[in-house]
Amino acid sequence: MSNVFIAFQANEESRPLVDAIVADNPEAQVVYSPGLVKIDAPNRLVVKRETIEEIIGRKYDLQELQINLVTLSGNLDEDDDEFVLSWKH
Amino acid sequence: MSVTAIGTYTHTSHDTPERFAAPLLYVAWDEHMMFAAPAVVPLAMHTSMAEVQSKVLPALYSAHPDFERIQWSQVQWFCGDRMFTPKPNSTLADHGFEHKSVLRFRTPGLEGLRGSCG
Amino acid sequence: MDKRVEKKKLDLASRYQALTQDLQWDTSYQPTEKVFPYARYEGIRVNDWSQWQDPFKMTLDVWWRQQSEKDRRLYAVLDAFAQNNGQIGVSDARYVNAVKLVLQAFAPLKYAMHRALAHSARNLPGDAARIAAQIQATEQLRHSQLTLHAASVYNKYFNGMHAAPRWFEQAWYLAPVKSFADDIASAGPFELMVAISFGFETLLSDTLYVPFMSAAAHNGDLSTVPVGFSSQSDTTRHKQASIATVKFLLQQDALNVATVQRWVDKWFWRSFRLMPLVAMLQDYMVPKRVGSWKESWDTFVEAPIDALFEELAPYGLKKPAGWQAACAAKDHLSHQAWNAFYGYGHALAFHTWVPGHDELEWLDRKYPNSFDRWYRPRLTHYAQLEAAGKRFHNHALPMQCQVCQQPMMFTEPGDGRWIAYRETKHEAESFHFCSDQCQTIFSNEPEKYLQAQLPSHAILQGSQGEGFEDALQASIANVGVVIGRDNGEFHGSEDDTNFTQWGGGQDMKEAQL
Numbered sequence: 248m249s250n251v252f253i254a255f256q257a258n259e260e261s262r263p264l265v266d267a268i269v270a271d272n273p274e275a276q277v278v279y280s281p282g283l284v285k286i287d288a289p290n291r292l293v294v295k296r297e298t299i300e301e302i303i304g305r306k307y308d309l310q311e312l313q314i315n316l317v318t319l320s321g322n323l324d325e326d327d328d329e330f331v332l333s334w335k336h
Numbered sequence: 337m338s339v340t341a342i343g344t345y346t347h348t349s350h351d352t353p354e355r356f357a358a359p360l361l362y363v364a365w366d367e368h369m370m371f372a373a374p375a376v377v378p379l380a381m382h383t384s385m386a387e388v389q390s391k392v393l394p395a396l397y398s399a400h401p402d403f404e405r406i407q408w409s410q411v412q413w414f415c416g417d418r419m420f421t422p423k424p425n426s427t428l429a430d431h432g433f434e435h436k437s438v439l440r441f442r443t444p445g446l447e448g449l450r451g452s453c454g
Numbered sequence: 455m456d457k458r459v460e461k462k463k464l465d466l467a468s469r470y471q472a473l474t475q476d477l478q479w480d481t482s483y484q485p486t487e488k489v490f491p492y493a494r495y496e497g498i499r500v501n502d503w504s505q506w507q508d509p510f511k512m513t514l515d516v517w518w519r520q521q522s523e524k525d526r527r528l529y530a531v532l533d534a535f536a537q538n539n540g541q542i543g544v545s546d547a548r549y550v551n552a553v554k555l556v557l558q559a560f561a562p563l564k565y566a567m568h569r570a571l572a573h574s575a576r577n578l579p580g581d582a583a584r585i586a587a588q589i590q591a592t593e594q595l596r597h598s599q600l601t602l603h604a605a606s607v608y609n610k611y612f613n614g615m616h617a618a619p620r621w622f623e624q625a626w627y628l629a630p631v632k633s634f635a636d637d638i639a640s641a642g643p644f645e646l647m648v649a650i651s652f653g654f655e656t657l658l659s660d661t662l663y664v665p666f667m668s669a670a671a672h673n674g675d676l677s678t679v680p681v682g683f684s685s686q687s688d689t690t691r692h693k694q695a696s697i698a699t700v701k702f703l704l705q706q707d708a709l710n711v712a713t714v715q716r717w718v719d720k721w722f723w724r725s726f727r728l729m730p731l732v733a734m735l736q737d738y739m740v741p742k743r744v745g746s747w748k749e750s751w752d753t754f755v756e757a758p759i760d761a762l763f764e765e766l767a768p769y770g771l772k773k774p775a776g777w778q779a780a781c782a783a784k785d786h787l788s789h790q791a792w793n794a795f796y797g798y799g800h801a802l803a804f805h806t807w808v809p810g811h812d813e814l815e816w817l818d819r820k821y822p823n824s825f826d827r828w829y830r831p832r833l834t835h836y837a838q839l840e841a842a843g844k845r846f847h848n849h850a851l852p853m854q855c856q857v858c859q860q861p862m863m864f865t866e867p868g869d870g871r872w873i874a875y876r877e878t879k880h881e882a883e884s885f886h887f888c889s890d891q892c893q894t895i896f897s898n899e900p901e902k903y904l905q906a907q908l909p910s911h912a913i914l915q916g917s918q919g920e921g922f923e924d925a926l927q928a929s930i931a932n933v934g935v936v937i938g939r940d941n942g943e944f945h946g947s948e949d950d951t952n953f954t955q956w957g958g959g960q961d962m963k964e965a966q967l
Contacts, residue, residue, distance in 0.1 A: 249761030282671035320758035372794035373861035375850030454832035
């Protein structure tokens with residue numbers, strides 16, 4: 248089992264994304280370093296549009312997360328509702 | 337030809353001996369990486385080993401504190417990977433050196449700054 | 455009362471299909487081979503381009519908007535930095551040498567990648583892949599430009615940034631990066647996708663654009679941080695597309711597997727041989743440190759790439775041939791690089807120095823297996839010489855590896871004692887390499903690499919200039935580097951004295967995280 252991760256610029260816009268990810272991925276670990284917030288999870292990490300919308304109180308397009316995205320690791324599967332990183336093995 | 341090419345592929349070496357004033361010798365003092373990489377020295381292959389020892393190596397390495405402590409009779413000499421013993425009055429060519437050969441020497445017991453190979 | 459009718463939108467997958475793959479057509483009045491003349495000569499076989507898909511499903515309409523938004527934000531930060539004298543807010547002026555090296559080495563590399571990817575963008579027969587390559591090519595140009603813009607503020611106040619494009623072409627210590635650029639320029643459209651997006655970006659680029667950029671933030675460089683992070687958000691799409699490309703090629707035809715493996719082996723290693731610069735940026739050139747090169751390697755390379763290759767194994771791909779050697783180097787790479795650059799400090803276009811006491815202690819803590827044993831004694835010695843007014847300069851021309859063109863400064867994998875030497879005789883001429891992997895790269899394409907113009911050899915073949923400390927120094931003076939002003943010891947340099955006069959710098963307590 249290997250970690251997947253996603254990292255964002257640490258700012259006010261990425262805060263709700265981090266909160267949503269932590270809410271939807273109970274085993275996720277958040278690591279801060281100057282300017283950067285990185286979230287690791289064992290094997291799978293899901294970012295859900297609905298959870299983000301609940302937090303920010305407006306419609307959200309998952310492609311918006313790329314504005315503050317820095318890097319990620321894992322196989323990406325994306326549709327309009329979920330942005331999923333996973334390893335198949 | 338192993339290069340994958342869509343047409344004719346010409347190739348010329350830029351380092352053939354006639355392009356230099358003298359053949360190239362690469363020189364290194366093992367376990368002394370204060371000198372981070374081997375040196376490139378244009379040097380005629382009929383240069384005597386005596387001259388290598390008395391002129392070429394001091395010019396390159398006398399800045400190192402170990403240099404004045406070298407016991408030359410204990411030094412190990414290499415042409416590439418092959419250890420050799422310099423004969424009296426011999427030249428580089430006598431020991432198989434040619435253009436783009438590597439000369440390395442080792443000084444057992446002298447392993448750089450505080451034994452760090454630096 | 456009008457009822458508001460929701461316009462039906464295509465979902466992400468359908469929009470991607472409509473705006474990329476559905477644009478494909480078979481040529482009818484010109485043969486396909488004539489329209490795509492580079493599609494076959496590399497020996498790659500593709501039967502069904504409709505199987506290629508970008509995991510991010512990026513379409514140009516979304517892309518324009520997003521990139522505009524990213525640039526708007528980024529340039530606001532750059533403007534604010536310039537207007538508010540951000541350059542005196544960095545930790546100390548030594549930091550600016552990190553900006554110089556990134557400008558000198560990586561901005562031109564990105565530019566070269568842009569040119570190469572433009573070739574793929576024209577010549578890959580699959581429409582979806584061509585669109586992704588167009589996006590990637592434009593983004594590499596963006597990264598190059600962003601770096602230039604971030605550095606331009608510093609260029610007004612510090613030395614060593616005024617002729618970077620020329621130095622890329624002609625400075626001896628940038629030859630490894632230039633040779634990488636030349637190598638991709640001579641590759642075909644398939645190889646260079648694997649080389650750039652998989653070899654460099656997927657396997658190794660996080661080390662330069664993530665933890666180093668966090669270190670930049672810690673050192674007060676508001677200018678470079680968003681450049682790095684925003685660039686890497688583009689690169690994240692390149693990485694995913696490259697993994698999709700590798701899987702696609704492996705699945706399209708069993709005959710592709712050997713070729714792709716050879717490319718992965720070659721380009722992992724060629725990319726790894728650029729990492730000495732990144733490693734020393736992180737361990738030596740940022741006065742306030744966030745983490746070591748070794749930690750960056752563990753977090754951003756060893757663990758995730760291990761997982762990636764486990765994922766790719768069922769497709770027939772193995773870890774790159776140099777993987778073990780690269781991982782074994784993590785205790786040594788940055789130290790060997792800084793040791794070399796310090797010694798050649800009189801012949802660079804940036805300053806070098808011996809780290810201060812707290813910094814040496816940090817290096818020891820982060821490298822308990824290697825720093826005190828192999829590297830601290832050298833630095834201590836250099837500090838003593840400098841204090842006595844006899845700063846060490848290595849006046850010999852360095853021997854370079856025929857393939858990567860780095861000085862032959864690397865030790866055998868995992869070892870600190872013996873410089874690694876490899877030699878091949880090809881058509882009666884001897885060629886030398888720093889490693890098994892560079893030797894293998896040569897043996898697969900000897901006609902390409904025997905043409906290399908190694909800097910030390912080129913210097914010996916040219917006229918060497920008078921009034922300089924040695925031929926290496928003369929060679930950089932010849933391309934517009936001002937000796938003593940743009941290089942040499944940092945302490946006492948014009949950069950140093952200016953910065954002090956301007957009242958620059960930060961509190962350095964708790965500087966090493």
